[in-house]
Amino acid sequence: MRPSHPPSAPSRRRLLAILALIGLALSPARAGEGGQEAPKEPLHLVLATATPGGGFPAYGEALAAAIREASPDITLELRASKGSTENLDLLRGGRVDLGLVQGEYAYEALAGQGTAPAVTVVAPVYSAPGVFVVPADGPVAAFDDLRGRPVALGTRSSGLTAMGRTVLRGAGLDPDHDIRPILLDHAGDGPAMLRDGRAAALWG
Numbered sequence: 001m002r003p004s005h006p007p008s009a010p011s012r013r014r015l016l017a018i019l020a021l022i023g024l025a026l027s028p029a030r031a032g033e034g035g036q037e038a039p040k041e042p043l044h045l046v047l048a049t050a051t052p053g054g055g056f057p058a059y060g061e062a063l064a065a066a067i068r069e070a071s072p073d074i075t076l077e078l079r080a081s082k083g084s085t086e087n088l089d090l091l092r093g094g095r096v097d098l099g100l101v102q103g104e105y106a107y108e109a110l111a112g113q114g115t116a117p118a119v120t121v122v123a124p125v126y127s128a129p130g131v132f133v134v135p136a137d138g139p140v141a142a143f144d145d146l147r148g149r150p151v152a153l154g155t156r157s158s159g160l161t162a163m164g165r166t167v168l169r170g171a172g173l174d175p176d177h178d179i180r181p182i183l184l185d186h187a188g189d190g191p192a193m194l195r196d197g198r199a200a201a202l203w204g
């Protein structure tokens with residue numbers, strides 16, 4: 001997602017550059033085949049990701065690397081954040097050019113813009129499903145086995161955490177009472193908690 005601005009010439013140029021760089025990352029094999037020509041002048045963009053160890057920072061690093069290789073005139077600076085909720089605030093405050101936002105939060109932001117500074121979607125970045133990861137030899141084999149057990153849901157401001165809560169409700173579990181939800185300070189803390197037994201399952 002990115003903040004909406006009046007359609008001035010500089011903002012149109014920035015939007016074209018953003019569309020071009022997103023296209024490069026999503027379809028690297030087609031880069032340079034009749035696509036948008038990269039800007040001739042240096043362009044610096046800031047992308048808000050999330051806490052270390054999660055999918056958003058990994059995607060941001062891959063995107064920045066693809067841009068460096070395909071278009072040296074564009075610099076993508078990655079900015080760590082608390083996740084989707086903070087990224088929306090950063091976008092609306094004009095403090096970043098791009099922000100990675102989980103689908104549920106993006107839908108809510110687009111549906112209820114109201115008087116808040118508007119945001120818009122440039123492109124979806126991936127559609128991988130969320131999954132609950134459990135030890136292969138552990139006691140959890142079905143959703144109902146999660147009852148009463150500690151589950152690492154993600155960080156407090158992450159859209160992925162909101163998605164996990166929605167999935168649990170869809171499975172008939174109250175995410176605040178039927179499980180023991182663990183909210184992480186850093187997304188990368190979850191796998192270690194699963195390995196050492198502090199969490200019976202990891203949503204990710």
